[in-house]
Amino acid sequence: MKLVQGSVTAAKGFKAAGEYIGIKNKRKDLALIYSEKPCVYAGAFTQNVVKAAPVIWDQDVLKKGNTVHAVVVNSGNANAATGDQGYKDTETMAAATAEVLGLQAEEVLVCSTGVIGVNLPMDVITKGIKAVAPSLSESFEAGSRAAEAILTTDTGSKTIAVSEELDGISITIGGMGKGSGMIHPNMATMLGFITTDVNITQPMLQKALKKAIDTTFNMITVDGDTSTNDSVIVLANGEAGNAVIDSEGEAFDKFFNCLYEVCKYIAISIVRDGEGATKLLEVNLTGAKSFEDGKALAKSILTSSLVKTAFFGEDANWGRIFCAMGYAGVAFDPNKVDIAIESIAGTVSMLKKGLPVKFSEAKAKEVLEENEIKVLVTMEEGSESVSAWGCDLSYDYVKINGDYRS
């Protein structure tokens, strides 16, 4: 596997576009992704009971199992809590995109992100789709413009592409993402779009996506909230011409590793861009009884407001980490827990077998002054290891979210 330049236009046969059409105030707000060849499609969506209209549309398309050709994304309006009209508007977005590209509506996926509870300005959007479609291009720049057009409160684009050889044939996977909190209910959401020219069946693509998401997107947290619009979509058009991946094996594993790296990169980029975040936190937990136990423990640490504020304050407060593990809903022996913190400045052990270790506060301060910090937790319940990512909680988080809508 190697890194290559680009994003959603890196893989063969994918075009993209991103322009300003008038939903947001001046910034790009409409993105298109298009493949002339039909794509198998895998998707993963928010578990929130309150689902935005486009999420329902994309899930319906996934259930039907047909191939798709295009994705249309608007930012600035989430089309959530918009009732029947919201669903009709999503259908209209798909139909308008289909019309200009010569497709059926059900071959077009739709995503929206932005303010909740306001109907989409449909005349602006349908006109916008027509205006943007002619600029669809396979160029690197077109991918970059699409990556910009999906942003809301993000401070920058999140893009990556990698390539791999399968039996001497090069395949490419590129992606773009947005989100600077797990959620902003008003300028909502975490979105990920991944395109690949690999030749793969839909069930194997869905399997790879599910597995990659479980250890990447599902292991990040900014503020513990889950949006109404979260979506990760993967399109594979088969243009690489490799022997079709229709079962597990070496080719699947290689493809999975690439997809995993793309998902992980986008997921960590989102946390790094967390609202008001000053530090990226990574929990590495070993010795859990099961993956689910380890995930619950790691996320309990990263979701605790007390842990997050302690890291913001560069305070070596192992007690809060230990305590957050204790209320994670997981049974474990607290007398067999070690906790340490680590950064490029070094490692400081703080708890051994459930008892505090005397450590140098000066050294701990050095470790905590860095902006990427690992929390190393060792238990003796089993042999599972998990990694999860989060960020600190700063004054700016309160500022951004205390006065967001106004």
Next chain:
Amino acid sequence: MKLVQGSVTAAKGFKAAGEYIGIKNKRKDLALIYSEKPCVYAGAFTQNVVKAAPVIWDQDVLKKGNTVHAVVVNSGNANAATGDQGYKDTETMAAATAEVLGLQAEEVLVCSTGVIGVNLPMDVITKGIKAVAPSLSESFEAGSRAAEAILTTDTGSKTIAVSEELDGISITIGGMGKGSGMIHPNMATMLGFITTDVNITQPMLQKALKKAIDTTFNMITVDGDTSTNDSVIVLANGEAGNAVIDSEGEAFDKFFNCLYEVCKYIAISIVRDGEGATKLLEVNLTGAKSFEDGKALAKSILTSSLVKTAFFGEDANWGRIFCAMGYAGVAFDPNKVDIAIESIAGTVSMLKKGLPVKFSEAKAKEVLEENEIKVLVTMEEGSESVSAWGCDLSYDYVKINGDYRS
């Protein structure tokens, strides 16, 4: 039921003391409660896997089911994550208190709150217990001193007492509490101590406590964390001389209502004193399928950092409330949800049947400027109603917790 003056010394036959003995820096740090008559004892404790030594002691005493005479409480040190030595120190605290009061160690309950992971200064504590015991008194002031001695980061004491007539006989229930977050892992914890002269069996006292806690202490949240030391203890010495309450019925109901009001008052006082809190939030949710569903939904709203910061910013952000309900892990029809906010300034409806209502931003601002705000949620899943309490998330929360240990 009527309010009366006092706290843990309000009920007949209870003495208390609270003094400075040298654990904290200058502020009172040791409290005693004592009844010459033996007390039946009910308790409720933290669910955290990481339990402080005194919690284990008090749970052991509860299991044995014997009567007790005294409680000793220190603040400034939580005696948590202190290993075998920690448990020995708790035993020593009980034994030292027993010795000076002429009791057996297992007739003494122990609570500690403060820094985690540091062994108790046992010479200071044993000397302190001897020095404080002679000042045990039934006076109002002695109760007030005890209520002060259990505080950590609290900005003030939390005390209440009520009385009721059972068949012409007056019974009294008094209480004191501490906590200004559900947890401060370093200056830990929510504690509640309730004394009553009612004549009641242990099983009925435990039943009343469990029921009262489920709808009061268990319905508050400051930052979503659960401490290693949380404890609520009720002692009943029977000195009122009422016919013993040994089953449900009118007397039990009257007693329960008093206990409920005492628990609710202390619980809400803790939230009102939440770290950095500027507003008390109350969620009134009606139409839930079950109490558990309603509780999960109400607590999801009150735990959301996005909801809490919106209230701090006085932002009528119903989208965040709706969204937090959606990820509470409870199935419901979002198209049958109404959301409104209410304070003494009025009521503003924001969502009706899952769709946004046009409301006056100016009026919403007036409602939100108050420091006690209700969130009214109506669903159509069933007939359960729940109330839960929380607070907003302010710059000061980040400040207090970002630099707490140092």
